[in-house]
Amino acid sequence: MxxxxxxxxxxxxxxxxxxxxxxxxxxxxxxxxxxxxxxxxxxxxxxxxxxxxxxxxxxxxxxxxxxxxxxxxxxxxxxxxxxxxxxxxxxxxxxxxxxxxxxxxxxxxxxxxxxxxxxxxxxxxxxxxxxxxxxxxxxxxxxxxxxxxxxxxxxxxxxxxxxxxxxxxxxxxxxxxxxxxxxxxxxxxxxxxxxxxxxxxxxxxxxxxxxxxxxxxxxxxxxxxxxxxxxxxxxxxxxxxxxxYWNCRDYWGVGPAAHSCMGSVRRFWPDDVQGFTAGTTAEQPEGDCTAEDFLLMQLRLTSGLSLAEYNRRGGQFTAAQLAFMRQCVQHGYATFDEHTFRLTPAGMVVQNAILTELL
The missing domain is CATH 3.20.20.70 (Aldolase class I)
Structure with missing residues (x-):
């Protein structure tokens, strides 16, 4: 991860x-x-x-x-x-x-x-x-x-x-x-x-x-x-x-409301500046860093999503999803060479709708 x-x-x-x-x-x-x-x-x-x-x-x-x-x-x-x-x-x-x-x-x-x-x-x-x-x-x-x-x-x-x-x-x-x-x-x-x-x-x-x-x-x-x-x-x-963050590498957040992803595990500090200062609060688990998290982050980048890396992390697109990705290309929302899926600026405008189809 x-x-x-x-x-x-x-x-x-x-x-x-x-x-x-x-x-x-x-x-x-x-x-x-x-x-x-x-x-x-x-x-x-x-x-x-x-x-x-x-x-x-x-x-x-x-x-x-x-x-x-x-x-x-x-x-x-x-x-x-x-x-x-x-x-x-x-x-x-x-x-x-x-x-x-x-x-x-x-x-x-x-x-x-x-x-x-x-x-x-x-x-x-x-x-x-x-x-x-x-x-x-x-x-x-x-x-x-x-x-x-x-x-x-x-x-x-x-x-x-x-x-x-x-x-x-x-x-x-x-x-x-x-x-x-x-x-x-x-x-x-x-x-x-x-x-x-x-x-x-x-x-x-x-x-x-x-x-x-x-x-x-x-x-x-x-x-x-x-x-x-x-x-x-x-x-x-x-x-x-x-x-x-966007490449799903390790980062550690320190302080109230800070988030971390270390060794594929996400954690966060509670929103409590007094508790943090006093040492009475601690980091809380938030869940694992998943293939879906990787997809979300990679499609923010103009370098795009590598399908091979997505598969390596446990992700897998259906035939219908791959067909949708090709439709995105036809409408000017993405480029796709069957290896890397990249959103264009127009695609980034409607990113949430695209993600809904891919997740």
Whole structure:
């Protein structure tokens, strides 16, 4: 099942200055930064691991609310291999030239900014606390700090969205030196402020699909090659850590709400920051990594699903499913050479419907 030749560690920093209106991730108030007892709890868990990671990912929440000194302690305890990719997620308005220089000195190689839009009115609507000018400034500081990998997020199909808004956001990221861009559709999730009070002007499904296809086209034209349904990179700058997830390799998550897949077994931490900090919670079993999980992950990638590898993992398509895959090719949703099944951008728009037929 999950291969064991690569290994990544995900460290969850759940603290945020404020909750974005679309966010359904587990988080905790963090206006005062990341409490040292929480960092100490992460250090306690990391000390139990002896396997050196190829990648280390600080996700959240807002990991850049840590001090560089806290990040350095966690990186040292994780003991990554030489040349490891070490990613830190950040909001543009929580960093300074000094903290970015500190994170780089601590060993962070990849900084990822949640920019989302270059439209200030849109950012306010989303509940983001930065401005477009602030994002431009933060990207400049990151370049000056010497990060070899600078990443930016774009949200698509936002309220009152337009291709022109996407173009402005792409230009901001491109001019800011981004080597990697994540572009994903807004989803209104239960439990969010947007779910309780939906904003006016949300595009319908057909319009959202058009925005996605336009984004794929424009990103490719700007030199960002699509390698996953929502991820685009300059050649050679793909995110190594998330590829561990999509290729069903070993990763270990640490912190409340973090998930793991180790030796084909999936586990997770309960959503309980107090319990994690106090050491009264533990990882819980979630189930095995199956052939179906592999199919789900591989069809996110533009490299596609190898039928031989799917069969090796215990999967098997019926004659009817193979006929459906060939129909997908005829409709422009996929390519299939009888060995590898790959979704096109149009196929990724209707991925859920395709998966329904294949699972």
């Amino acid at each position: 999950c291969k064991n030749d690569f290994f990544g560690i995900y460290i969850h920093i759940p603290y945020c200055k404020s909750k974005c209106r679309y966010c359904d991730f587990y988080s905790a108030p963090g206006a005062q930064g990341v409490p040292q007892p929480y960092v100490d709890a992460l250090l306690r868990e990391l000390a139990k691991n002896s396997r050196r990671p190829d990648t280390l990912y600080f996700g959240g929440g807002t990991p850049a609310l840590m001090t560089p000194e806290q990040a350095a302690l966690l990186i040292k305890e994780a003991n990554p291999l030489p040349g490891a990719e070490i990613t830190l997620e950040a909001n543009p308005d929580v960093v300074t030239p000094e903290t970015l220089q500190g994170f780089r000195a601590a060993g962070v190689t990849r900084i990822s900014f949640g920019v989302q839009s270059a439209d200030d009115a849109q950012l306010r609507r989303l509940g983001r606390t930065h401005t477009a000018a602030g994002a431009t400034q933060a990207l400049g500081w990151a370049r000056e700090a010497g990060f070899p990998e600078i990443c930016g997020d774009i949200m698509l199909a936002l309220p009152e969205y337009s291709n022109a808004e996407f173009d402005r956001t792409l230009a901001l990221l491109q001019e800011g030196g981004c080597t990697h861009i994540s572009a994903y559709l807004l989803k209104v999730e239960p439990g969010t402020a947007f779910y309780r009070n939906p904003p006016a002007g949300l595009p319908d499904n057909d319009a959202a699909a058009d925005f996605y296809l336009y984004a794929v086209q424009q990103l490719e034209a700007a030199g960002y090659r699509q390698y996953e349904i929502s991820n685009f990179a300059k050649p050679g700058h793909e995110g190594r850590h998330n590829l561990l």
